[in-house]
Amino acid sequence: MGGMDLFDGLTGVARIGLGLAAVGRPGYINLGRDEDLPADRTVEAMRSRTHALLDEAYVAGVRYFDVARSYGRAEEFLASWLPGHDDAIVGSKWGYTYTAGWRVTADVHETKDHSVATFDRQIAESRALLGDRLGLYQIHSVTPDSPALTDEVLHRRLAAQGAVVGLSTSGPRQADAIRAALAVEVDGVPLFRSVQATWNLLEQSAGPALAEAHSSGRTVIIKEGMANGRLAGRDAEALAAILAQPWATVVLSGAATGAQLASNLSAATLTLSPARLADLEKLAEPAEIYWATRSSLAWT
Secondary structure, eight states, rough: OOHHHTTTTTTOOOGEEETTTTTTSSOOOTTTTHHSOOOOHHHHHHHHHHHHHHHHHHHHHEEEEOOOOOTTHHHHHHHHTTTOOOOOEEEEEEEEOOSSOOOOSOOEEEEEOOOOHOOOOOOOOHHHHHHHGGEEEEEEEEEEEEETTTOHHHHHHHHHHHSSEEEEEEEETTHHHHHHHTTOEOOOOOOEEEEEEEOOSSTTTTTTHHHHHTTTTTEEEEEEETTOOOOOTHHHHHHHHHHHHHHHHHHEESSSSSSHHHHHOOOOOOOOOOOHHHHHTOOOOOOHHHHHHHHOOOOO
């Protein structure tokens, strides 16, 4: 199964997916979380908020839902909601381990390891929760120096695990990681059928590499379209600008409230003029500055 097969025919609101990074755990780096989430961020409160957002998104037409092993209990929350939503498409990620112990503030919130041992452990954990509903399994936050790009034992494990194989990227050299991933093959067959990358009005550097991925038949999923809250107030335009890119298959909403979700989903019906799109794209920052700013954001 190729990456595109999972997403065949998605149009309109269905081109927007819902990512659960902001609601699967009590602490994250999105700006404005003190106002967005309940003061008492118990497991029960966060599960309730997650299920409410999933319900609202599904009714509106959203069909792709994105989680990760490091998003606290996001896989668990999604798994308990999935029954009765048979056409929901599920993607998860491995490579980071959640270490915050359900605390908003922690010395270390997650640890990164792209080894075969971590993959073997985390695919079992993901399957235990999501079973055969896991349609897309991605390596989390690949950078050009990741061993996941060169480890042939890992590549064979990935090819054999059943779900479509993808990767997400991060950092100022996303384009290098994407191009390296496009060249990876197992027995002459491309391994990575999906690429999830950060692209937004402030960080546009991966655009040409994402265009190459799309033209080669890969699914392109865009994350952090709101730049972790830095583009708040521009919600619909910020996401509409991504949907306007010819290489974008699915754009993720990271909404933590119903109002944010509704604003994000309105992007599907907003058409930007070429002049307005050109004006918005002038907001771009150098990649190094964007990622340095992101790294300085506090977990709240």
